[in-house]
Amino acid sequence: MKTKLIIVSLIFSALLTAETSAQVAEADTRKVYSKIAEVTLFLDGAEISREASADLPKGVSFIKFENLSRNIIRNSVQFTSDNKITILSVTLRNNYLGKSDMSDELNKLEKRLEDLEGKITTEQANLSVILEEMDFLRANREITGKSTTLTIASLQQISEYYSSRFSALKMKEIAKNSVVKELSSQRDSLVRQIDVMKKEDNQPAGEVVVKIDASTAGKYNMRLSYVSSNASWKPVYDIRAESLGKPVNLNYKAEIVQKTGENWDNISLRLSSSNPNLSGVVPVITPYYLRYPEIIAYGRGAMKKDLMLEEVVVARNVMEAPESFAPPAALEERQTSVEFVVKEKYTIKSDGEKHTADLTSYEMPAIFKYYAVPKLDKDAFLVARVPDREKYNLLPGEASIFFEGRYIGSTFINTEESSDTLDFSLGRDKGISVLREQVTDFTSKRFIGNKREDATGWKITIRNNKNTPVDIEVKDQIPLSTNEEIEVISQNLSGGNLDPQSGEVNWQFSLAPAAVKELNLNYTIKYPKNKTIIK
Numbered sequence: 001m002k003t004k005l006i007i008v009s010l011i012f013s014a015l016l017t018a019e020t021s022a023q024v025a026e027a028d029t030r031k032v033y034s035k036i037a038e039v040t041l042f043l044d045g046a047e048i049s050r051e052a053s054a055d056l057p058k059g060v061s062f063i064k065f066e067n068l069s070r071n072i073i074r075n076s077v078q079f080t081s082d083n084k085i086t087i088l089s090v091t092l093r094n095n096y097l098g099k100s101d102m103s104d105e106l107n108k109l110e111k112r113l114e115d116l117e118g119k120i121t122t123e124q125a126n127l128s129v130i131l132e133e134m135d136f137l138r139a140n141r142e143i144t145g146k147s148t149t150l151t152i153a154s155l156q157q158i159s160e161y162y163s164s165r166f167s168a169l170k171m172k173e174i175a176k177n178s179v180v181k182e183l184s185s186q187r188d189s190l191v192r193q194i195d196v197m198k199k200e201d202n203q204p205a206g207e208v209v210v211k212i213d214a215s216t217a218g219k220y221n222m223r224l225s226y227v228s229s230n231a232s233w234k235p236v237y238d239i240r241a242e243s244l245g246k247p248v249n250l251n252y253k254a255e256i257v258q259k260t261g262e263n264w265d266n267i268s269l270r271l272s273s274s275n276p277n278l279s280g281v282v283p284v285i286t287p288y289y290l291r292y293p294e295i296i297a298y299g300r301g302a303m304k305k306d307l308m309l310e311e312v313v314v315a316r317n318v319m320e321a322p323e324s325f326a327p328p329a330a331l332e333e334r335q336t337s338v339e340f341v342v343k344e345k346y347t348i349k350s351d352g353e354k355h356t357a358d359l360t361s362y363e364m365p366a367i368f369k370y371y372a373v374p375k376l377d378k379d380a381f382l383v384a385r386v387p388d389r390e391k392y393n394l395l396p397g398e399a400s401i402f403f404e405g406r407y408i409g410s411t412f413i414n415t416e417e418s419s420d421t422l423d424f425s426l427g428r429d430k431g432i433s434v435l436r437e438q439v440t441d442f443t444s445k446r447f448i449g450n451k452r453e454d455a456t457g458w459k460i461t462i463r464n465n466k467n468t469p470v471d472i473e474v475k476d477q478i479p480l481s482t483n484e485e486i487e488v489i490s491q492n493l494s495g496g497n498l499d500p501q502s503g504e505v506n507w508q509f510s511l512a513p514a515a516v517k518e519l520n521l522n523y524t525i526k527y528p529k530n531k532t533i534i535k
Contacts, residue, residue: 029062029209030054034224040270040339041256046231047076047276048262050224058217060088066095068206069228069260076227076276079210082220088211092226094204105263105349109194116187120180127176134169137162205261231258233271235397236356237413239424241366241384243404244468248366248384248424250392250399252359254340259352269342269357273395338393362392366424370472372434374460380432380472386422389415394422401426431466436476439522452529457492460519464511474507478523485528492522 034052054063072092079090208224238251254271258264340359348355366384382403394415401408401424408427439457446453464470476496480503481488490498496505496519507519527533 029064030056032063032065032222034065034222036262036264036267037223038268038270039264040272041231041233041254041258042272043234043275044232045073045227045229045276046258046260047225047227048260048264052222052224053219054222055219056085056212056214056217058214060211060213063210063212063222065208065210065224066205067262068208069226069230069262070094070204070206071229071260072206073227073229073276076225077208078225079208079222081212081222084215084218085220086213086215088213091209091211093207093209095207105351106194109190113187113190113194116183116190120183120187123176123180123183127173127180130169130172130176134166134173137166137169227276228260228262230260231256233257235359235395237394237397237399238402239399239411240402241368241404241424241426244368247363248386250362250364252361252394254357254359256348256355256357257352258348259350261350263350264346264348266345266347269346271340271342271357271359273338338395364392364422368426368471370429370432370470371425372432372462372472372474373476374434374436374474375476378434378436379428379430380434380462382426382429384424384426386424387420389420389422399424403427431464432470432472433461433463433465434474435461435463437461439520447529450529451526453524453526455491455524456522458521460521462511462517462519464513464515467513469510469512471510472508474519476505476519476521477503478505478521479503479525485531486533487526489524489526490522491524492520494519494521496521 032052032054034050036048037051038049040047040049048069050065050068052065056063074092077090077092079087081087208226210224214220233254233256236253236255238253240249240251242249342357342359344357346355346357364386366386369383369385370380371383372380394413396415397413399411399413401411403426409425411425413422437459439459441457445455458476460474460476462472462474478490478498479488493505494507496507498505505521509517511517525533
């Protein structure tokens with residue numbers, strides 16, 4: 001019995017000692033004021049670097065960085081300092097009592113809400129006075145008419161006074177109602193924003209506690225960095241073409257959003273094309289195995305599991321491999337990235353709003369060309385083609401297009417295509433008319449032996465109504481056969497290039513001002529006369 005008491009006593013004593021040590025460590029912890037110096041923003045996530053300095057005693061002590069992002073990725077925390085400090089441990093934890101940067105924003109919004117409430121109360125009071133005066137006028141008008149015998153002149157004078165005064169009060173009432181309505185709308189929007197921010201502010205703030213050993217007492221410089229989620233950037237572009245023959249100007253911008261729980265005030269900003277959330281592990285192909293369909297037994301009966309070859313391929317990850325098979329170890333490889341160092345300092349609040357930063361601009365030589373597909377669209381499109389796109393370090397992103405000072409529309413720059421040329425559509429040009437019509441003289445249907453021949457003809461007319469020559473590319477197509485009994489014969493393509501694999505016919509030519517070009521597209525389809533084809 002005594003042995004059990006001694007063991008329990010020792011355990012309790014150990015717990016008490018640990019708790020006391022934690023309290024002592026917390027009591028000896030020094031809060032360090034730090035400021036965000038630099039942010040490296042990834043496509044998903046941001047590395048935040050803080051700088052601080054503090055007077056530290058000789059020996060072991062604890063320092064604490066407070067009011068950090070609530071979305072810190074644990075393994076990303078790094079602490080560096082002067083050489084005379086030995087880092088013993090770095091601990092990331094949540095502080096439910098800590099004050100985040102969003103609390104300051106909340107205080108400002110709540111102060112604005114209080115001011116708005118005061119203005120609404122004042123305006124409503126003014127409105128009440130106006131309404132009371134209008135009621136007073138109505139009441140006095142009735143009393144005056146009943147208690148006094150009025151001449152026509154007096155009645156007219158009183159009527160004009162009441163009409164003028166009542167009209168003025170009515171206009172004031174309308175104006176005050178409009179003011180109250182506008183202020184109430186602002187108040188409602190502010191209340192909704194405060195409610196959203198309160199929900200987010202209830203989340204704990206992050207804090208980092210560092211245990212250090214200083215060789216001497218003194219002032220030390222420190223740097224804390226960590227990666228936080230809920231921050232991102234994406235490239236956006238403005239593409240401007242002033243006129244044909246001039247280079248295309250491309251403005252490269254970044255659209256930034258962050259809700260880390262920290263405001264980035266007057267910081268240096270780097271933008272990286274890498275994504276720390278993507279796996280850097282090189283994919284490894286593992287063997288997959290084909291086998292005969294299985295027989296799966298159900299109770300007394302049996303049912304055949306009918307697997308097609310495609311199903312075997314899809315199901316390969318769940319098939320049983322030989323016992324001796326073991327996948328090789330995964331290999332980690334960092335992806336290449338592009339990084340922009342923004343020259344100007346930026347302030348970006350943790351509000352989820354979109355912020356734009358200018359990165360760079362390019363003047364890109366372009367070849368301007370018109371493009372038409374009359375089978376699908378009756379208009380011609382002006383296209384700017386920029387060669388050697390790889391030297392511009394572009395990332396996939398949306399682009400707004402402006403031509404001759406007007407907004408044309410938007411496009412998407414896809415840098416993952418194999419082509420080394422960027423094509424930008426500058427919109428429709430009504431100065432080029434395109435007409436596609438069926439040629440009835442060539443179109444016919446006839447029987448020859450056991451075959452049927454259907455002849456089809458189209459005429460495409462391109463007219464340049466501009467006062468300058470243009471280069472244009474026109475595309476059309478002839479059908480392709482999916483059966484050896486069906487034969488497609490091209491007869492007159494007006495010199496167009498036919499791709500036998502796709503059936504696409506391509507014409508490229510120049511048109512002088514006011515010039516007209518006619519293109520023919522004639523072909524014949526032969527097939528058994530007792531069959532029907534789908535055209």
